[in-house]
Amino acid sequence: MSLCHPDVGNVSCGACCGLFNLKLQPKEFKTLLLERTFEFQTTVNFEVRHSFPIFRKERETKEAHIPKKDDMTYNCPFLGYVDPAKQRIGCMIHPIFTGDPKSQNFSFYGASICQAYDCKNKESILADLWESLFVEIAKDSVEYSFLSADHIFSYALEKYFQLLNISMDRMFQEFRLEMMDLFRMRLQTSAEKNFTSFEINYESFSDLSVLEDYFSKELGQSWKDWREGMTKKNPG
Ligand code: SF4
Ligand code: SF4
Known part of the structure; x- marks a missing residue:
């Protein structure tokens, strides 16, 4: 389908609905999503229109105590699990479920924003390649x-390989394991970040020294270890 909902695997993305604005650990995100899903399935009736706003109000009240990373970013309680196995996350009031386009x-946010928004990674010409890599790495939909x-990190990596004169084909094939290692390191630091997918990349990453600084800041010593391995594999 798309980066949001891949055809393969049991994972999907819900980052632009504000989930990661909540200061929670990965396990707590899953508990919250399960709670929302259960409450939605037991209280919302698609034939009864006022059951939607009641659910929204109830959840907003119940979630008001959760600390936020940015008070101005909204966390939509309609994001929950959308498959019977409770593995894929998505919009529980999407028209494909409700039958109502609005x-x-x-x-x-409202239907027009919800349906029109595409993040940078989804818009990227490499979206399919990123999707297959992320499906391979992620253990669940939160990951x-x-x-x-995390489109700034993906973009920085594209630039890094480009500046090493490694084509995108080689990057996703020959260096696939290295990429997977790097993203797994990234996941270890992700809980601290606030990825809404709305982040704007002000950095052009025009040369290797800028990229060095960026990756060192983001990954610390892990980056230096990874880069050493890369240099051995691709002495340049
Ligand atoms: S952050 Fe991007 S990939 Fe994720 S749901 Fe939003 S548009 Fe889709
Ligand atoms: S209504 Fe659905 S698509 Fe829109 S922000 Fe909420 S969960 Fe996301």
């Missing part, structure tokens, strides 16, 4: 969302 108007929303 049902997302019950949310804070997949962290990876998919």
Whole structure:
């Protein structure tokens, strides 16, 4: 389908619905998503329109105590699990479930914003390649969302390989394991970040020294170890 909902695997992304603005650990995200899903399935009736705003109000009240990384970013409670196995996350009031093209108007953003928004990674010409890599790495939808929303990191990596004169084909094939290692390191630091996918990349990453600084800041010693391995494999 798309980076948001891959055809393969049991993972999907929900980062742009504000999930990661909540200061929670990966396990707590899953508990919250399960709670929302259970409450939604037991209280919302698609035939009863006022059951949507009641659910939204109830959840907003219940989630008000969760610390936020940015008070101005909204966390939509309609994001939950959308498959019977409770593995894929998505919009529980998406028209494919409700049959109503405007049902997302019950949310804070409204249907037109919910349906029009595409993050940088989704817009990228490499979206399919990123998708297959992230599906391979992610253990669950929370990890997949962290990876998919982190478009500045993906972009920096594209630039890094480009500046090493390694083509994108080689990057995703020959260096696939190295990429997977790097993203796994990234996942270890992701809980601290606030990936909404709305982040703007002000950095052009025009040369290797800028990229060095960026990756060292983001990954610390792990980056230096990884780069040493890369240099051995690709002495340049
Ligand atoms: S952050 Fe990107 S990949 Fe994730 S749901 Fe939003 S648009 Fe899709
Ligand atoms: S209503 Fe919009 S913001 Fe809320 S979960 Fe659905 S798509 Fe995301």
